[in-house]
Amino acid sequence: xxxxxxxxxxxxxxxxxxxxxxxxxxxxxxxxxxxxxxxxxxxxxxxxxxxxxxxxxxxxxxxxxxxxxxxxxxxxxxxxxxxxxxxxxxxxxxxxxxxxxxxxxxxx
Amino acid sequence: xxxxxxxxxxxxxxxxxxxxxxxxxxxxxxxxxxxxxxxxxxxxxxxxxxxxxxxxxxxxxxxxxxxxxxxxxxxxxxxxxxxxxxxxxxxxxxxxxxxxxxxxxxxxxxxxxxxx
Numbered sequence: 001x002x003x004x005x006x007x008x009x010x011x012x013x014x015x016x017x018x019x020x021x022x023x024x025x026x027x028x029x030x031x032x033x034x035x036x037x038x039x040x041x042x043x044x045x046x047x048x049x050x051x052x053x054x055x056x057x058x059x060x061x062x063x064x065x066x067x068x069x070x071x072x073x074x075x076x077x078x079x080x081x082x083x084x085x086x087x088x089x090x091x092x093x094x095x096x097x098x099x100x101x102x103x104x105x106x107x108x
Numbered sequence: 109x110x111x112x113x114x115x116x117x118x119x120x121x122x123x124x125x126x127x128x129x130x131x132x133x134x135x136x137x138x139x140x141x142x143x144x145x146x147x148x149x150x151x152x153x154x155x156x157x158x159x160x161x162x163x164x165x166x167x168x169x170x171x172x173x174x175x176x177x178x179x180x181x182x183x184x185x186x187x188x189x190x191x192x193x194x195x196x197x198x199x200x201x202x203x204x205x206x207x208x209x210x211x212x213x214x215x216x217x218x219x220x221x222x223x224x
Binding site: 042046 | 141149150151152153156164196198211212213214215216217218
């Protein structure tokens with residue numbers, strides 16, 4: 001099993017829809033979890049940290065499921081500007097591991 | 109100031125050149141990172157500095173040489189690179205690496221490097 005896995009997509013979603021991605025990780029000792037978004041030819045930008053209790057920031061909700069070893073990102077009422085690649089980041093044991101990213105296209 | 113700056117934005121160099129990439133942050137962060145990113149791939153960690161000391165070197169070839177002159181600055185010295193080293197080089201910083209898990213990292217805009 002790969003250390004961090006994401007569905008590469010692309011997810012083609014109409015504007016206003018809800019979309020969810022998962023990211024699975026193999027190391028049960030992983031300690032910190034993050035979602036970043038990256039636009040084409042730009043740097044990754046932190047979207048959310050993922051806390052054990054789950055957290056929400058506007059239209060975005062992140063969840064952590066330690067038992068099944070995955071994190072999720074839910075985007076409600078998607079906007080055209082949400083089109084990007086979403087990277088999950090998992091770290092622990094002195095390792096920082098990026099998933100390969102999930103590409104999201106919001107369609108007008 | 110929540111910005112990480114990097115210079116230059118673009119760099120073209122020959123295989124015999126020596127050049128340096130620079131990164132600066134003024135957020136008081138004590139951890140700084142260098143990543144390499146190829147097209148359509150995720151960033152790959154190269155080096156981590158924690159409190160101005162190199163704490164992680166991910167088996168990076170010696171033609172890449174990092175330097176942390178002070179807590180705000182991070183350099184990456186390049187020498188005798190190969191064409192396959194062409195990539196986007198990203199710098200990031202975080203409050204610290206931490207023992208309870210890593211803190212959020214903030215990335216600079218990157219230097220797009222082309223090796224001829």
